[in-house]
Amino acid sequence: MAKKKLTYEEAYMELEKIVESLENNDFTLDESVKIFKRGMELSTYCSEMLEKKEGEVKVLINGEEEDFKIGE
């Protein structure tokens, strides 16, 4: 699914929109189930992003990125 390329911000905003539209109750039952599933997918995706790996700190030396250690 295209969601693999979504940034956290995009995924989060889509989730917000989904919740809002469910509140407005515009859907048929089938549509609402679909939308709900998508919402849960997005929520899981966002959670995973928050739990993800440690971010990298790099410093540019002579045009090359090198690992940066504080105190260098």
Next chain:
Amino acid sequence: MEALSVNEVNSYIKKLFIGDMILSNISVEGEISNFKKHHSGHMYFSLKDDLSRIKCVMFKGKDDGVGDLMEEGKNIIAQGYISVYEKGGDYQLYVNKVEFEGLGDLHMKFQRLKEQLALEGLFSQEFKKTLPRYPKKIGIVTSPTGAALKDILSILKRRNKSIDVIIYPSLVQGKEAASNLVEGLKYLNSRKDIDLIIIGRGGGSMEELFSFNDEKLARAIFKSKIPVISAVGHEIDFTISDFVADIRAATPSEAAELCVESIDNMLLDLDLLENKLLNTFSSYFESKKSNLNILSRDLLYNNPKNKLGEEKNKLYRLEQHLIDRLNKLILNKKEGLLSLDNRLKLSNPLNSFDKGYSIITNLKGEKITTVDDLIRLREFTVIMKDGRVGVKAETISLEE
């Protein structure tokens, strides 16, 4: 052509210099570099700008108390003359008087530039970009050894360990600093993966922070397509980069706080949103269910079978009613009949017979009802309750 001696050449050049009006009385502005103070008290240094340098000498006699203030990196205005040191074959500025770019000068420079750029609209709110809510990669232009960087990094890591950081190391004071900083901005803007830039340094004097008042830097910040947070010095320090930037942070630490939402907050927000999703959906679902229930109940209620039962009831009642009325009618008629019967019985002529009355008729059968009629007859019939008797009378007479 006759060849000259070196000394002759140098002398000639010196004469040229001495004869030149500009060079013989000149003020030069630049940054002190390669500063050496000899034991004698004479000072040897270079003055430089972005592109070149010139050798200088200031003899002790010219000192005027300035000697203690002379140091590497300071910006000065040196007044004197440029002449040739024949022996060495180079020219230098012989400094008579030194003016330090005073705080007053700096202030004025700052004010003038600030007004100019404000007029041009560089500080205008409409050009300020909003910071991305969830930046993935942050670029920092600052000194790699400064405390500012340490502060920024520790706060960033504490708030959200998954953020990537790329540091563009730069000087943050002195004449070269401004161009370094500009390069940093340009470099980060050339990449596609940077969401946010922090540019700044720790606290310092006005002169030390002055690179952040550079016009080229201001314009580079303005042009930056990536949002820029300016974090220079302490709360009370305001530099031009602070005004141009999309956001000013009072300190480098604040910059880190501004640009990254705490991951705890993000987890909380996400959790709340997920709950809302679940609740909204389930209440949507519940309302659909309850609608259905109501319809279902209505349907059951209006079940034709029910109607049938009802109709049967109605019919039954009507039937009863009918039977009832019929019975009443019959009863009525019976009573009517009975009463007629009674009346009939009462008016039964034969009733008189029971009482002992009899009817007298002549031989023709005509009723005789008076004694006058009777005494004329000799033969008559007497009808009694149980039969008739023929009478032949020998004598009949009236009784009084």
